[in-house]
Amino acid sequence: MSEDKRLMKGNEAIGEAAIRAGCDAYFGYPITPQNELTAYMALHMLDEGRVFIQAEAEVSAMSMVFGAASAGGRAMTSSSSPGVSLKQEGISYASGADVPCVIVNVQRAGPGLGGISPAQGDYFQATRGGGHGDYYNIVLAPKGVQEAADLTYEAFDLAEKWRTPVIVLADGLIGQMMEGVVLPEAKPAGRPDRPWAAGDRAKRSKGGSVAPANHISSLILDPPVLEASIRTRFERYGRIEKECCRFESVNVDKADLVFVAYGTSSRVCLGAIQQARKEGLELGLMRPITLWPFPSAEIARLAEAGKRFLAVEMSMGQMVQDVRLAVAGASGAGVGAKVDFYGRCGGVIPSEEEVLAEARRILGKR
Amino acid sequence: MEAIYKHPASLVDVQSKYCPGCGHGVIHRLVAEAIDELGVQDKAIFLNPVGCAIWADLYFDMDTVQVAHGRTPAGATGVKRMRPDHLVVCYQGDGDLAAIGTAEIVHAANRGEKFTVVFVNNAIYGMTGGQMAPTTLVGQVATTAPHGRDPDVAGMGYPIRVCEMLATLAGTKYLARGSVDTAANVRKTKQYIKKAFQAQMRGEGFTMVEVLSPCPTNWQMSPVQAVDWLKDKMIPYYGLGEIKDELSFSAGDAAKVGGVA
Numbered sequence: 001m002s003e004d005k006r007l008m009k010g011n012e013a014i015g016e017a018a019i020r021a022g023c024d025a026y027f028g029y030p031i032t033p034q035n036e037l038t039a040y041m042a043l044h045m046l047d048e049g050r051v052f053i054q055a056e057a058e059v060s061a062m063s064m065v066f067g068a069a070s071a072g073g074r075a076m077t078s079s080s081s082p083g084v085s086l087k088q089e090g091i092s093y094a095s096g097a098d099v100p101c102v103i104v105n106v107q108r109a110g111p112g113l114g115g116i117s118p119a120q121g122d123y124f125q126a127t128r129g130g131g132h133g134d135y136y137n138i139v140l141a142p143k144g145v146q147e148a149a150d151l152t153y154e155a156f157d158l159a160e161k162w163r164t165p166v167i168v169l170a171d172g173l174i175g176q177m178m179e180g181v182v183l184p185e186a187k188p189a190g191r192p193d194r195p196w197a198a199g200d201r202a203k204r205s206k207g208g209s210v211a212p213a214n215h216i217s218s219l220i221l222d223p224p225v226l227e228a229s230i231r232t233r234f235e236r237y238g239r240i241e242k243e244c245c246r247f248e249s250v251n252v253d254k255a256d257l258v259f260v261a262y263g264t265s266s267r268v269c270l271g272a273i274q275q276a277r278k279e280g281l282e283l284g285l286m287r288p289i290t291l292w293p294f295p296s297a298e299i300a301r302l303a304e305a306g307k308r309f310l311a312v313e314m315s316m317g318q319m320v321q322d323v324r325l326a327v328a329g330a331s332g333a334g335v336g337a338k339v340d341f342y343g344r345c346g347g348v349i350p351s352e353e354e355v356l357a358e359a360r361r362i363l364g365k366r
Numbered sequence: 367m368e369a370i371y372k373h374p375a376s377l378v379d380v381q382s383k384y385c386p387g388c389g390h391g392v393i394h395r396l397v398a399e400a401i402d403e404l405g406v407q408d409k410a411i412f413l414n415p416v417g418c419a420i421w422a423d424l425y426f427d428m429d430t431v432q433v434a435h436g437r438t439p440a441g442a443t444g445v446k447r448m449r450p451d452h453l454v455v456c457y458q459g460d461g462d463l464a465a466i467g468t469a470e471i472v473h474a475a476n477r478g479e480k481f482t483v484v485f486v487n488n489a490i491y492g493m494t495g496g497q498m499a500p501t502t503l504v505g506q507v508a509t510t511a512p513h514g515r516d517p518d519v520a521g522m523g524y525p526i527r528v529c530e531m532l533a534t535l536a537g538t539k540y541l542a543r544g545s546v547d548t549a550a551n552v553r554k555t556k557q558y559i560k561k562a563f564q565a566q567m568r569g570e571g572f573t574m575v576e577v578l579s580p581c582p583t584n585w586q587m588s589p590v591q592a593v594d595w596l597k598d599k600m601i602p603y604y605g606l607g608e609i610k611d612e613l614s615f616s617a618g619d620a621a622k623v624g625g626v627a
Contacts, residue, residue: 024448025444025447025448027444051447051448053443053447053477055440055473056469056470056472056473057469059434059437059440060437060440060469060470060473061440063433063434063437063440063441063444063470064440064441064443064444064447065444066431066433066434066437066440066441066444067413067431067433067440067441067442067443067444067445067446067448068444068445068447068448069444070431070441070444070445071411071431071444071445071448071449071452072448072449073444073447073448075444075448089434089437090434090437093433093434097432198411198429198430198431198445198449199409199411199429199445199448199449199452200449201408201409201428201429202408202409205408210408213423213426213427213428213429213430214429214430215423215429215430215432216430216431216432217414217423217430217431217432218432219420219432
């Protein structure tokens with residue numbers, strides 16, 4: 001049954017989508033600019049008879065997620081940048097123990113306490129593992145309220161399918177703004193079988209013999225055994241890279257210059273593309289929706305088609321490194337394709353005009 | 367013929383990695399016996415902590431969850447909230463519980479989380495090789511307190527009495543402190559553990575049993591000396607007994623269920 005479009009704040013749409021995705025347990029801690037999400041979960045999870053806890057700390061909230069997910073629940077936490085730094089401990093443990101869960105980061109400006117305005121300075125942290133050890137997490141980057149809801153909804157399925165934490169990397173603008181959204185259908189109640197999870201051992205036992213105990217752990221002290229386990233996980237990462245990569249392209253075939261931008265900065269680029277067209281300038285946008293895996297093959301393809309790039313970020317330049325790596329992997333005409341960067345940071349959102357001016361400057365058009 | 371001794375079903379029949387004279391083995395056995403007697407092995411989830419008991423998932427034949435250092439009560443919170451009908455055992459040492467995980471234990475207790483903590487207090491960090499713990503006694507030597515714990519001059523603070531601290535919180539319903547230095551104390555400790563498990567299965571609130579336990583290796587003593595030291599030094603400071611009992615049933619009732627020795 002499809003629903004009418006409704007006007008919702010990004011933070012609340014994320015919460016409602018999580019509930020509809022069958023989130024059994026939410027653990028949070030107050031931090032701006034994602035407080036509406038925690039409040040939404042408090043109100044609606046408790047009303048639905050599900051688990052909501054305002055934890056004593058971000059580290060605890062993440063470990064509660066670890067526990068609930070280890071016991072077979074769909075578990076989620078959310079925070080903003082300084083809080084997500086604290087969650088890195090638990091995210092690393094969940095990655096090492098293959099515990100599926102969802103972490104929402106409504107980014108604000110850092111480093112340190114930074115500010116509470118939108119930023120994209122956590123790209124490295126999100127896409128490079130973020131905590132200690134060798135691992136990656138799937139990172140989804142919504143550009144608005146609708147996609148924030150859709151990607152959050154899907155994040156739970158991705159987490160379970162691939163047995164990994166999934167990070168929804170939004171920012172303060174997406175969290176705080178209101179847009180029309182059509183919410184996904186609620187999943188039917190009841191928990192599917194998670195034969196790897198802790199608990200319900202009696203139900204796993206069949207034909208009179210007791211099922212072996214399930215151990216959720218990231219500890220492997222024997223180096224060759226740990227190495228083998230990490231390599232197995234990386235084989236899974238390889239499959240994720242092949243199957244899960246997602247992006248959106250706008251006007252890239254006609255474009256003389258292709259913006260590469262995600263989330264809020266991609267919206268600014270879309271505005272710049274429209275303005276540019278009025279002056280007879282063709283610009284395009286390659287918008288990664290998954291930041292890990294990064295759509296490198298598409299960047300390489302565009303480079304090979306003779307395109308040059310302008311990465312636009314609300315940071316001093318983080319994703320641009322992945323664009324350059326993708327170009328470095330291109331062949332033929334793509335070798336040496338130019339990659340420029342324009343960024344604002346500290347909570348400043350670039351304007352369409354300044355992004356367009358940078359595009360004009362690069363293309364030598366005044 | 368009646369079997370008067372058998373290996374608990376909840377314990378795997380393997381040799382443990384614990385040092386000679388370590389208390390963990392006895393405490394594991396008490397936990398396993400209580401679980402067997404309550405018939406909840408296949409409904410038990412054990413959280414093995416960072417520290418010497420990290421290996422508990424090799425020794426207990428039950429589902430286990432291993433969380434980050436000190437976050438054991440937070441992990442147990444997630445597990446228990448997802449599986450309220452299961453017996454959740456949050457097994458912790460003094461470093462895990464009273465140092466790096468102080469916030470987690472205090473708030474889990476204050477929320478009245480309905481799992482049971484088995485808190486092994488051996489007044490030292492074992493796995494990492496004998497550093498000072500929050501429960502290290504004044505004057506006790508550790509690798510990080512080479513001249514003995516000195517609360518004043520060196521600013522090392524005082525040993526924390528965890529049961530007494532948590533007793534002030536309304537969420538705690540049963541707090542007891544036992545010891546494994548003598549057969550009599552071992553038996554009493556088992557009664558505490560079993561009572562706490564029964565309370566948990568009845569959904570009565572936060573329960574914890576602290577167990578004073580020898581660590582001859584890191585105390586640099588023989589096993590016999592270690593037991594004597596525990597008796598002479600630890601018990602006078604960490605008084606034994608039921609520190610708080612607000613359960614709806616009495617110890618006598620608990621002892622009748624499952625035939626505690």
